[in-house]
Amino acid sequence: MTIWDFRVMLNRQPDSAEFDQLMEAGMDDCALVGGSEPYFMCDREAGSLLEAIMSVLLQIRTVDGLWAVGVGHDDAVTLGDAARRHGGRTQASMRQLASGQRGPGGFPPPLVEADNISVYSWGEISEWLRSRMGDDIPRVDRDIALADAAVKLACRARATHRESQVRRLLEVA
Amino acid sequence: MVGRGRHQHNEINAALKAIRAINSTFTVEEDHNGHRWGWITCACKDAPFAINSTPRNPGVHAKQIRRWAGRHGMCVSGDREETS
Incomplete structure (x- = not known):
């Protein structure tokens, strides 16, 4: 589950x-x-x-x-949370976009980064995915x-x- | 026996240590009141976080601490504060 x-x-x-x-x-x-x-x-x-x-x-x-x-x-998410909310991308895909391995680059920077866990703004990520990747994500x-x-x-x-x-x-x- | 200043779950101790590195104005106060181990407060004084002494999943609770800290990470400089 x-x-x-x-x-x-x-x-x-x-x-x-x-x-x-x-x-x-x-x-x-x-x-x-x-x-x-x-x-x-x-x-x-x-x-x-x-x-x-x-x-x-x-x-x-x-x-x-x-x-x-x-x-x-909550606006604060890990990349795993973001993938689950998105529904159409895996955590690995989010990680590749965040690191610039895939996609056009410019993924929103984390709000905080500590001990291998980075916390991002879902508002910023979802807006970037809509505008730069053309993903269909409801607001x-x-x-x-x-x-x-x-x-x-x-x-x-x-x-x-x-x-x-x-x-x-x-x-x- | 766990000494004062340390939560019984290592994942939560690691999260507390990590958030202090993000923002030195975070304050962790132990009060050991029932299921509550203590509170984390930010310099902005808004929305303190209650640390559970008996979380169902310590790893998830540690992530909740980091998520809360994410929303207060820039409170001191005022660049980014709670938005919702």
Whole structure:
């Protein structure tokens, strides 16, 4: 199975006891990034990206008063992450483009380079692949966009106490 | 027994060492609170990273640390800061 990387934005930062509860619920493959806009950086093994996101959302809901307010992708990626997000290139192909062995050269430089792991900006890589290699990559992953829209709809339904009606609406739409 | 200042997983220690080389303003603070080993903060004070004491896959958690650091690598010079 594939390990999918994504981030889940939270309505608030979990306290220490809640953090432990989440780790024990199975979120020990996610890293909490705190601050004013807290989120979990997730690397979840699953059959599909949507399954991976759903399983994280279910675990977050095990804590009272904690919920997701959005789903997105981290901009920082390794070449392996970039190949998986691209879907049509292997890690080896990305490595050859980055090193200039293949392609027109000028691959975006890494954000950081340390101990054999280089971290790149997915925004810069995807733009370079679109403009210089003609690759057809959507600006936002389709499944990430779907999950983000669903999470935002759920938040609005919760805020207006229309959860059951919105659930029904989705079934009949 | 692992001494203070060292995580029990070598991959995570290596990631902590590597990110200090990238940006000397990263601060690692141990607090050993339940499943949390400590925090990494950047000079920009935005979005501290919680280091898990019991990650499912230490290699993946080390990569998460590097990815987080990637977004703060140039915070000091202000050339590149968090964008999302």
